[in-house]
Structure formats: C-alpha cells, structure tokens
Amino acid sequence: MNNAAGEAGQQAKPPLLFQPIAIKSVTARNRIVVPPLCQYSARDGIPNDWHLVHCGSYARGGAGIIFVEASGVEKRGRITHGCLGIWTDEQGEAMKPLVKIMKHHGAVPGLQIAHAGRKASTQRPWNGLSALNDEDSARGDLPWEVVGPSAIPADEGWLVPRQLAEDEIGGIVTAFGLAAARAHASGFEALEIHGAHGYLIQSFLSPLSNKRNDGYGGDLAGRMRLALEVTREVRGRWPGNKPLFFRISSVDGSEDGWQLADSIALAKELKALGVDCIDCSSGGNAASATVNLIPRGLGFQVPYASAVRAEAGIMSMAVGLILDGAQAEAILQAGEADLIAVGREFMYNPFWAVQAARDLGIDPNFDMWPAQYGWWLEKRERTFKRMGHKR
Numbered sequence: 001m002n003n004a005a006g007e008a009g010q011q012a013k014p015p016l017l018f019q020p021i022a023i024k025s026v027t028a029r030n031r032i033v034v035p036p037l038c039q040y041s042a043r044d045g046i047p048n049d050w051h052l053v054h055c056g057s058y059a060r061g062g063a064g065i066i067f068v069e070a071s072g073v074e075k076r077g078r079i080t081h082g083c084l085g086i087w088t089d090e091q092g093e094a095m096k097p098l099v100k101i102m103k104h105h106g107a108v109p110g111l112q113i114a115h116a117g118r119k120a121s122t123q124r125p126w127n128g129l130s131a132l133n134d135e136d137s138a139r140g141d142l143p144w145e146v147v148g149p150s151a152i153p154a155d156e157g158w159l160v161p162r163q164l165a166e167d168e169i170g171g172i173v174t175a176f177g178l179a180a181a182r183a184h185a186s187g188f189e190a191l192e193i194h195g196a197h198g199y200l201i202q203s204f205l206s207p208l209s210n211k212r213n214d215g216y217g218g219d220l221a222g223r224m225r226l227a228l229e230v231t232r233e234v235r236g237r238w239p240g241n242k243p244l245f246f247r248i249s250s251v252d253g254s255e256d257g258w259q260l261a262d263s264i265a266l267a268k269e270l271k272a273l274g275v276d277c278i279d280c281s282s283g284g285n286a287a288s289a290t291v292n293l294i295p296r297g298l299g300f301q302v303p304y305a306s307a308v309r310a311e312a313g314i315m316s317m318a319v320g321l322i323l324d325g326a327q328a329e330a331i332l333q334a335g336e337a338d339l340i341a342v343g344r345e346f347m348y349n350p351f352w353a354v355q356a357a358r359d360l361g362i363d364p365n366f367d368m369w370p371a372q373y374g375w376w377l378e379k380r381e382r383t384f385k386r387m388g389h390k391r
C-alpha cells in the first residue's frame with residue numbers, strides 16, 4: 001500500500017457504492033440495485049428458465065438487490081399475456097427458484113407487485129407495444145377488459161378502461177395484500193409496490209387520468225387514497241422487519257399533471273405508513289409509451305430522488321440512464337440518493353456491478369468476480385501486462 005491511509009496503517013474506505021447498506025433487518029452487500037425489468041416471457045404468470053437465468057446472472061454479476069419484474073396481483077392486472085403474476089399460491093411457489101438463485105449468488109431477492117390498470121391487455125413490445133388486436137387474438141393472445149379510475153384510455157387506439165366502482169376498489173387493495181403475503185412465503189426479502197408509469201396506482205394519483213368525483217378522486221388526498229390504502233394493506237401483510245419500496249413517477253411531465261411537489265407529499269405519507277425507500281422514476285401516464293415527455297439525459301431522474309430524499313426525509317433510489325460506476329458513486333457522494341438502480345446497462349453487461357468495482361479501482365485482482373471466472377481473468381490480465389497491452 002503506498003497511499004497515505006495505507007502508511008497510517010488504516011484501510012481506505014471503499015467507494016460508497018460498494019459499502020453494504022442495512023434496510024430494516026436486511027443488509028445488501030452494496031448499493032447497486034437491478035430495478036424490475038419485464039421479460040414478457042411467462043406463461044399464466046409463471047416464471048421459467050429464462051427468468052432464472054435473467055435474475056441469476058445479475059446476482060452472479062454482483063448486484064446488491066434485484067427486483068423481479070412487475071408481477072400482477074390480479075390476472076387482469078398483467079400488462080401482457082407474458083407478464084409474471086402473484087395472484088395464486090402456485091405462482092408464489094414458482095418464484096422460489098428465483099429467490100434461491102439470487103440468494104445463492106449473494107443478492108437480496110426483491111419483487112415488484114403491480115396492477116396494470118388501463119395499460120393492461122397490451123402486446124409484448126416486440127409485437128407492437130399497443131392494445132391487443134385481431135392479429136394478436138389470432139395468435140391466441142385475446143384482449144381482456146381493462147379497468148381504471150376513469151373511462152379515459154392511456155393513448156389513442158388503446159382500450160377504454162371501465163371506470164372502477166368505489167366498492168370494487170377494496171378487492172384490489174386486498175389483492176395487493178395477498179400478493180405481499182405470497183411474496184413473503186416465497187422468501188423474497190424486499191418488496192416494491194409499483195406506483196409509477198401510468199399503471200393502476202399512478203393512474204389514480206394523476207389528475208390526467210383520474211377525473212373521479214368520489215372518495216378516490218378530486219383533490220390530492222382523494223387521488224392518493226388508493227396508493228395509501230394499498231400501502232397500508234401491504235405493510236400489514238409484509239413483515240415489519242423487511243424493507244418495503246414504493247416506485248413513483250415523480251412527475252407526469254405535463255403542466256396539468258402530477259408534479260414533484262405531489263411526489264414529496266406522497267412520500268411523506270408513505271413514510272408514515274412504513275415505506276422504507278422511494279424509487280424515483282417518472283412518466284408513463286401521458287401520451288404513448290414510446291413518447292418521452294421528460295427530456296432524456298444521463299441521470300435525468302436523479303434530481304427527483306434528491307428532492308424526495310431531502311424534502312420527505314426518506315431513503316431514495318435513483319434510476320434512469322446511470323451508466324457507470326463513477327456516475328453512480330458521484331450521485332451517492334453528493335447525497336442525492338441512497339441506492340442506485342441500473343436497468344438496461346445490466347442487460348447490456350450482466351457483470352455491471354463487478355465491472356464497476358474494477359473501474360473504481362477496488363478489485364484489481366478480480367476477487368469480487370465468481371471464482372470460476374475471476375481466476376482466469378486475473379491470469380489473462382497479467383498476460384496483458386506482459387504483452388504491454390492496455391485496455
């Protein structure tokens with residue numbers, strides 16, 4: 001060791017990104033999270049080998065927490081026919097191998113529970129990402145009735161949702177609670193309520209999609225009611241010592257839509273109900289899924305995570321175009337978020353986390369890599385050095 005800390009006989013602290021973090025009784029080995037990533041590859045809501053490899057590879061690649069994709073709490077609450085579900089005990093049982101492989105490779109296994117609301121009954125992205133149509137029906141993917149706060153479709157050509165009657169909403173709240181109980185029984189150690197992207201909960205939150213004038217609409221308190229009832233129910237069924245996340249669309253990206261101040265107000269309420277971390281995404285409720293109302297740039301949603309953390313006094317997770325370890329570390333060092341979620345970059349490189357450790361200079365010898373790979377890669381690195389080859 002030749003740095004000052006070394007000379008003083010002290011161990012330099014690793015970058016914040018690689019310092020373990022405790023949330024309730026669960027400790028993640030680092031602050032790197034794989035956010036939920038729908039794979040549209042399930043049958044009847046049940047995961048298969050694809051999901052096993054998908055989740056397993058990120059755990060093997062060093063992620064701290066991995067959230068399995070949006071899993072429907074009701075059959076009609078799936079986005080597509082290929083989405084995962086957790087509305088039956090059989091589905092909960094089928095999640096156990098995913099939990100096992102993530103834990104085996106040192107990651108905290110998490111699940112996102114969701115109801116797609118008016119954005120249900122859509123095509124897998126590679127089939128068009130719009131409402132199911134006759135062509136899909138011919139393939140066996142029949143459309144189903146979608147529900148929402150008001151009879152307003154998510155976009156042109158999408159199904160018009162049936163407005164939920166006030167006395168139907170309790171059933172959905174219960175479904176979220178039962179899903180949470182199943183997630184616990186499956187062995188998940190972290191749970192996230194999907195309250196973003198124009199799906200059911202967020203469509204109730206936003207004045208763009210919620211035009212109700214009963215107890216679930218109108219002012220902010222009315223529009224927040226479903227989100228808070230779901231959270232209360234889930235918290236009651238999800239062990240108090242296990243972390244609960246809530247994903248928000250921090251803003252709709254439209255002047256007459258949901259604003260950051262609303263998100264901060266919501267985050268305060270969620271904190272009071274026992275939510276541990278707000279996962280700060282954005283958009284998805286207005287215009288089509290393919291049009292971005294919020295301008296894109298590296299870390300474009302970080303300011304939302306920062307504001308929620310500072311104003312609501314709750315842990316926050318930053319997500320969206322966070323590409324490398326240095327960028328992630330800078331966000332943590334600046335106190336803008338507690339956790340860093342990395343989605344598509346993990347799809348691009350399932351070894352993103354251990355790669356980031358190397359980039360940040362804390363794993364020169366591939367010790368953080370699985371031994372089966374690290375041993376050879378370290379040897380190859382020495383060969384590179386002898387060759388004078390710089391990478």
Ligand SMILES: Cc1cc2nc3c(=O)[nH]c(=O)nc-3n(C[C@H](O)[C@H](O)[C@H](O)COP(=O)(O)O)c2cc1C
Pocket residue numbers: 035036037038039069070112194196197247281319320321322341342343344345
């Ligand atoms: C293939 C794919 C599937 C996604 N599925 C979900 C999902 O199930 N639930 C969710 O809240 N967000 C979902 N998202 C959004 C991601 O969790 C994440 O917020 C987004 O990709 C931005 O982060 P990134 O730039 O690091 O990819 C998905 C994104 C992608 C690319």
